[in-house]
Amino acid sequence: xxxxxxNGVDKIxxxxxxxxxxxxxxxxxxxxxVLVGPSGCGKxxxxxxxxGLEDISGGEIVIGDRVVNHLPxxxxxxxxxxxxxxxxxxxxxxxxxxxxxxxxxxxxxxxxKRVNDAxxxxxxxxxxxxxxxxxxxxxxxxxAMGRAIVREPQAFLMDEPLSNLDAKLRVxxxxxxxxxxxxxxxxxxxxTHDQVEAMTLGHRVCVLRDGLLQQVDTPQNLxxxxxxxxxxxxxxxxxxxxxxxxxxxxxxxxxxxxAGYKLPVPDATFTEKxxxxxYIGKKTILGxxxxxxxxxxxxxxxxxxxxxxxxRANVTEELGSEINVLFTIxxxxxxxxxxxxxxxxxxxxxxxTLPLAGDKSLWTARVNARSHVRPxxxxxxxxxxxxxxxxxVDSGLAIGHEANVxx
Amino acid sequence: MxxxxxxxxxxxxxAVWALLIIAPLIWTLLASFKSNGEIFGDALQLPGELRWxxxxxxxxxxxxxxxxxxxxxxxxxxxxxxxxxxxxxAYVLARFKFPGxxxxxxxxxxxxxxxxxxxxxxxxxxxxGLGLLNTHVGLILVYIAYSLPFTVFFxxxxxxxxxxxxxxxxxxxxASYTRTFFQxxxxxxxxxxxxxxxxxxxxxxNQYLLPLVLLPGDKSNWVITxxxxxxxxxxxxxxxxxxxxxxxxxxxxxVVVAYIVFQRHIQSGLTSGAVK
Numbered sequence: 250x251x252x253x254x255x256n257g258v259d260k261i262x263x264x265x266x267x268x269x270x271x272x273x274x275x276x277x278x279x280x281x282x283v284l285v286g287p288s289g290c291g292k293x294x295x296x297x298x299x300x301g302l303e304d305i306s307g308g309e310i311v312i313g314d315r316v317v318n319h320l321p322x323x324x325x326x327x328x329x330x331x332x333x334x335x336x337x338x339x340x341x342x343x344x345x346x347x348x349x350x351x352x353x354x355x356x357x358x359x360x361x362k363r364v365n366d367a368x369x370x371x372x373x374x375x376x377x378x379x380x381x382x383x384x385x386x387x388x389x390x391x392x393a394m395g396r397a398i399v400r401e402p403q404a405f406l407m408d409e410p411l412s413n414l415d416a417k418l419r420v421x422x423x424x425x426x427x428x429x430x431x432x433x434x435x436x437x438x439x440x441t442h443d444q445v446e447a448m449t450l451g452h453r454v455c456v457l458r459d460g461l462l463q464q465v466d467t468p469q470n471l472x473x474x475x476x477x478x479x480x481x482x483x484x485x486x487x488x489x490x491x492x493x494x495x496x497x498x499x500x501x502x503x504x505x506x507x508a509g510y511k512l513p514v515p516d517a518t519f520t521e522k523x524x525x526x527x528y529i530g531k532k533t534i535l536g537x538x539x540x541x542x543x544x545x546x547x548x549x550x551x552x553x554x555x556x557x558x559x560x561r562a563n564v565t566e567e568l569g570s571e572i573n574v575l576f577t578i579x580x581x582x583x584x585x586x587x588x589x590x591x592x593x594x595x596x597x598x599x600x601x602t603l604p605l606a607g608d609k610s611l612w613t614a615r616v617n618a619r620s621h622v623r624p625x626x627x628x629x630x631x632x633x634x635x636x637x638x639x640x641x642v643d644s645g646l647a648i649g650h651e652a653n654v655x656x
Numbered sequence: 657m658x659x660x661x662x663x664x665x666x667x668x669x670x671a672v673w674a675l676l677i678i679a680p681l682i683w684t685l686l687a688s689f690k691s692n693g694e695i696f697g698d699a700l701q702l703p704g705e706l707r708w709x710x711x712x713x714x715x716x717x718x719x720x721x722x723x724x725x726x727x728x729x730x731x732x733x734x735x736x737x738x739x740x741x742x743x744x745x746a747y748v749l750a751r752f753k754f755p756g757x758x759x760x761x762x763x764x765x766x767x768x769x770x771x772x773x774x775x776x777x778x779x780x781x782x783x784x785g786l787g788l789l790n791t792h793v794g795l796i797l798v799y800i801a802y803s804l805p806f807t808v809f810f811x812x813x814x815x816x817x818x819x820x821x822x823x824x825x826x827x828x829x830x831a832s833y834t835r836t837f838f839q840x841x842x843x844x845x846x847x848x849x850x851x852x853x854x855x856x857x858x859x860x861x862n863q864y865l866l867p868l869v870l871l872p873g874d875k876s877n878w879v880i881t882x883x884x885x886x887x888x889x890x891x892x893x894x895x896x897x898x899x900x901x902x903x904x905x906x907x908x909x910x911v912v913v914a915y916i917v918f919q920r921h922i923q924s925g926l927t928s929g930a931v932k
Contacts, residue, residue: 322827322828329828337826338843338844
């Protein structure tokens with residue numbers, strides 16, 4: 250096992266496209282690091298550079314205590330799991346697992362032991378004599394994992410390994426991956442575009458956009474304290490609601506005003522976000538997580554001190570345990586480059602949402618299923634004002650975030 | 657509905673086509689057992705008895721055995737060389753980026769558009785200059801060169817269709833470029849390799865023009881097509897038609913057997929190129 254350190258790593262393709270731009274990242278020994286971002290953000294390129302499948306245009310990659318910039322993949326002592334499994338179709342499962350070990354001239358007995366251990370761990374024992382074509386998607390996925398495990402490498406590199414599985418299998422494989430990492434404790438770099446996978450798997454998550462590192466932190470910190478509009482909009486589903494708002498302070502204390510609503514801003518927010526007081530009287534972008542809403546009638550008095558806003562539910566999505574209430578607020582939608590980038594998952598030219606809301610912002614509130622709110626009904630929502638997010642209108646940076654102080 | 661009508665129609669066309677191909681073959685086989693008189697009698701008549709002595713005469717006097725062996729040697733090394741060289745060339749052209757890649761590829765492809773007739777005279781002098789005229793080695797080398805364009809063209813597109821990730825996985829597993837090619841990528845190209853091997857075996861087995869030019873001398877070096885041409889001339893003089901047909905049957909049989917055995921692969925090879 251080893252740590253992996255990227256120092257100012259660049260990847261510039263022919264034609265001058267910068268796929269990865271000055272990436273600094275330290276992946277600690279035994280850590281599960283997830284690289285996440287919309288497609289084309291450079292996360293796969295970064296992973297392939299660590300693997301040695303792509304040349305490095307600039308900077309330095311260190312695995313353990315060796316600079317590996319010019320080492321071929323096989324000398325980096327890493328194992329990789331590919332999105333499409335990349336099994337050797339003409340070899341049996343057993344041969345697939347043993348291939349890398351044979352090439353390393355390992356004694357036969359040791360190979361057999363490792364293959365059997367891995368097969369047992371992954372529940373592949375009865376499939377050892379089969380070829381990949383005779384396996385289901387989930388089984389192939391496990392063989393691909395097994396091929397990495399038997400090598401006992403310094404690090405696992407995984408490139409969207411679950412994205413070819415159906416939804417149910419993906420959830421169970423996600424849990425298995427967690428267990429596996431718990432058991433083996435091998436440093437793992439995991440690439441995904443799925444922020445749920447990122448949140449559930451990673452010790453820490455690294456959010457990339459256009460080759461630039463946005464934020465590296467634990468999943469909870471990313472969710473609670475996003476560094477900018479992009480991270481705020483990308484992490485969390487449904488994504489954060491944004492609007493232009495004005496911070497004001499009057500006799501009753503500080504408040505944020507938008508679309509005819511006025512939410513009090515607790516004093517604690519100003520201590521948590523140094524520099525926020527400088528925005529009083531100015532325009533900011535306000536962000537509220539859907540989960541920080543609740544239906545006032547279903548809150549059962551748990552929302553003491555929360556602000557109330559009456560809205561009209563346009564659409565409701567009942568998920569069983571909770572209801573997503575979609576409503577419009579009377580303010581133009583925030584069209585900052587960061588929020589647009591976070592919503593457009595990659596190369597789709599068209600915007601994902603229908604222009605139903607007109608020039609109003611479409612917001613989502615996630616409320617308790619007991620609320621029984623129906624489309625067209627008026628509903629009184631309460632907002633947890635302790636979790637308001639404020640962003641600078643021009644830069645899109647979170648106001649008062651420790652990484653942004655002085656920027 | 658339309659499918660069924662079309663099905664019936666196409667079946668009929670295929671049946672006629674099959675008859676056109678098979679009837680002469682069967683007639684040749686039957687004629688090899690007939691006597692001279694029977695051959696010039698009713699065409700639909702069956703041979704009066706199985707006259708194996710026709711076959712024996714052809715085998716001994718026309719040294720068909722010698723020609724078959726020569727052909728087998730030439731075709732074996734010709735096809736083996738073709739497949740080895742063209743798979744390696746196609747793999748590199750399909751999967752590695754380097755300056756001149758396209759140029760080399762198009763040179764190969766343009767070879768397909770170049771009729772072998774046009775090259776005959778220079779080819780003769782080149783082979784002669786190398787001192788390989790009237791040798792099997794010379795013929796094998798020319799066969800390889802002449803089979804490369806099509807084989808490389810076909811294999812390149814096949815290798816392009818194979819997933820990159822498998823080669824990358826092999827690299828990470830510790831395989832060298834050579835090992836990745838021979839132990840991972842080449843086995844994945846097996847369907848294309850098998851069908852191209854058969855195409856080349858058939859093509860080189862039936863080649864007449866090149867041996868005619870490059871093996872003009874010693875009869876003991878001749879390949880089967882030269883032998884057949886010779887026999888038909890002799891048979892014309894001696895009026896030994898049954899022996900001619902026996903010799904023809906002997907040369908056709910190995911090809912027919914090969915075709916039947918590998919029929920499935922030929923079909924899958926033909927379609928795999930179309931779909932990919």
